[in-house]
Amino acid sequence: MALVSYPEILVAVIFFLFIGGFCSKKGVPWNWPIVGMFAGLLFHVHRIHDEAAEILEKTGCTFLFKGPWFCNMDMLGTTDPANVHYIMSSNFSNFPKGTEFRKMFEVLGDGIFNADGESWRNQRKLGQSMINNPRFHRFLAKVTYNKVEKGLVPLLDHLSEQGRVVDLQDVFQRLTFDTTCMLVTGFDTKCLSIEFPEVPFATALEDVEEAVFYRHALPETLWRLLRWLGIGKEKKLRKGWKTLDHTIAEYISMKREELSKGITKLREDEDGADLLTSYMTEDNAIGLKCDGKFLRDTILNFMIAGRDTTSSALTWFFWLVSKNPLVESKIREEIETAIPEKEDRKGRHIFKTEGLNKLVYLHAAMCEALRLYPPVPFQHKAPIQPDVLPSGHKVDPKMKIFFPVYAMGRMTAIWGKDCLEFKPERWISELGKIKHEPSYKFFSFNAGPRTCIGKEVAFTQMKAVAATIIHNYHVEMVKGHHVAPNVSIILYMKRGFKVRVSKRWGG
Template identity: 45%
Template sequence: MDWFLGLLSLLCCCCCFYYRHLQSKKACKAEPTEWPLLGHLFGLLANLHHYHDWATVVLAGRRYNFPVQAGLTGVRFFITCDPSNVRHIFTSNFLNYPKGEEYAEIFDVLGHGIFNADGDSWRSQRAKSQLLMAAPRFRSFSARCTRDKVDKSLLPFLAHVADADAGARCDLHDVILRMTFDMTCNLVFGVDPGCLRIGLPVVPVAHAMDDVLNATFLRHIFPPACWSLMYRYELGPEKKMAVARRTIDRFAADTIAKRRSDHELGSSSDMLSSFICCSNDDDVSDDFLRDTAINLLFAGRDTTGAALSWFFYLVCKNPHVEQKILDELAPIAATKGEQQDMVAFDVSELSSLVYLHAALCECLRLYPPLPFHHKAAIAGDVLPSGHELKAGDKILVYSYSMGRMEGVWGKDCMEFRPERWVTNDGKLRREPSYKFLAFNAGPRTCLGKEVAFTQMKAVAAAVLWNFAVEAVPGHVVEPKLSVMLHMKNGLAVTVKRRKVACVHAIAT
């Protein structure tokens, strides 16, 4: 027995020394331990509950770059938030860094749409979308849809909440996502699902989109063979993915069929109608329309919805920012007169507001809707940071972390300070896209950037001017485990009407 206890003690000592050896190889405490055979897998799984913030701490300790590998599982990627690497990957050496086949497999729900496409297919789809979205007819249609949704749905719903009971609460994150879903369906399909009706009806396709986003995040962590098998047999999180895929496909098929049968298709300004009318017969298959529409639906609903949710969260925490926005809106509101129950603003009236735009940019810096971007290297390359990549290597560019790097944004990088976007002479400061990655960078810069800003300004101005929104004390707000930066617990707020006398006092 004594020899057994001695051997056990020796083994424990060896394990302790080996563990200390592994720990000594780490550049920062938060960095995951690299174990034989399994690599960083234990660290990845242990930190899934706060992955974005954990990755940010690791990147800060590793000078913005960290190679992740999970040994025999086959999971291997390089994460970076280094602006010089971003410029190289997204612009200087763009052709070497497409989305890649693995990206298309992970996001297979998007089919062959523009977000999954590379090469000639991507260039063709981008050219068509750019031509459509730049047309005056579509811009006018977009502005009208935004104004109508704010005027006829969002403001009446918030008024109903405010009038229902003193200190009435609602989940503003859910409200905003419902609104952006309606707005995007209007722009893409030409239909309004009415998700923001009083009573908040259940919307199966919206829930399906949430399930897809949650499952696709886990696909970045799990080995491809594992999640593929789970999807085939509908197990674990992939069961929700399979059900969600069927729900989304059914919604798209039904909507496309209705648009095709519409006798007034040519007079409609939505994107689906425009693609049907303007495309050649060979290009306008139902599969093409399905992939295009679903890509645009995810882009419009989730990016704008997530950004606006975080914007209201930050404004609630920073009342001095809210006051400055109200001060900027006051001269416009003063021209509206007192006959209106609530004030809504035209898109043209908000385009010149510097501080509101700056506040939105500052929100997007701290909480970009897409916390990371996925790329793959076609050929081996050496990044400006000195890190070597092999052909086929996967890269995750962490925009969420970049906004929190002191070396990129200064010592106040964790503060919500819209003033950083305003020059000394009161104009809007422009930052390079490889530093401010909220709308992607290089040739794949987001085509919907102007539409998104238009929608965000209209919603932010209308809500802040007409209502006092306050976060419920004690409610925990944190990012959800998803490829989109949604809120895990929603945004619980109280909504109260602003007093008319106070509004006009500000305006004068």
């Protein structure tokens, strides 16, 4: 009997994946012997977020994905608010992040995103006290205004005068990288400038995040093999990891030098303090050991939380606003009310963070953008003990539970038949105030005890940036530019957001 050649094996695999992608029952992946629904997953991985939304819409908000036999890849995907509330709040103790999450996100170390139990509670308590400190809020206001005034506005003026096409997503990534680095470490990377300099730390973050996403789509044995061989996404992850560690170590070293010379103390009394300074100088009554490893993990977790999520949210927000002129017009009218009457409301203005919280329609438009395009498009948990969810689905420790946050905003059962429309009005009450939506329905900032501690920081920065751009500039997407979500743990645009920027006022 002749041996099967490699080309024949390759053709067979391609044919199998092709058939696996199309063979489905009522629009859901076919459950094949041995490999389960894995073929369908690989076939649609390039549009996994929309695929998940379509499947969950057809299956009543909850769907059991059957992975390959013996690989522990069975996953229950759910957007059912009752299930989300049960897992994230009422039975929170039975659903930690779990060991599987920690393995996939090992680059984050023992930071707050990976931590469970006592370690997580202590880190969250300490983090909240730092972020809620008036010194940090003074620093946030100063850093945000300075970066918009001295970084963003000069860049947009230059682009407008040159008539150049620019990737606005790249601009926002640079902006939030600078501000987050300042807020977390106290150092300005000056990534946002006319020269568009290469920043290895930012590139390393993107490579690491993409590799972590692909770990979710592969059996653990396979991605561990790729890591051992040092190829593919795992090679990028290893290289990016080294860059992150090296850069963070430099920040910690520079901060220690500043503290030893008393430089930081002179600044913080007037301007407030960055988080790294607070972690290294304040008394820690909680019992956490703030050594080099702790500081490294904390800095990286905060950098990802601040830089990636805010830039993603701004990118999708401006795309949606650029497609909806009526929404843009309403935002502009409201923004003018934040300008003091003694100043020219029909002229250039750079907005401070104070006063923007009163802009109801702007806040509503941002919530609506976050509903449709959440920066973190999915989350997952793992039960400690077998359990039965409110939907009646049984779960056990060998099964991962996925929350496709991107899909939640597209469920007619949750948001109504107009769920795919961009309608800021759905967030405004009859009294003209922001309408509260429960976090287990609006899941962009997590829910329950793990609700994002940086939520207000994110809104503060986004409003200052959005108000300044929308009031002073007109943003128009380049004709023919195709917009689609990328494949990563952070929801960016796959091909960037190519636009032209023009001034609305002279000077």
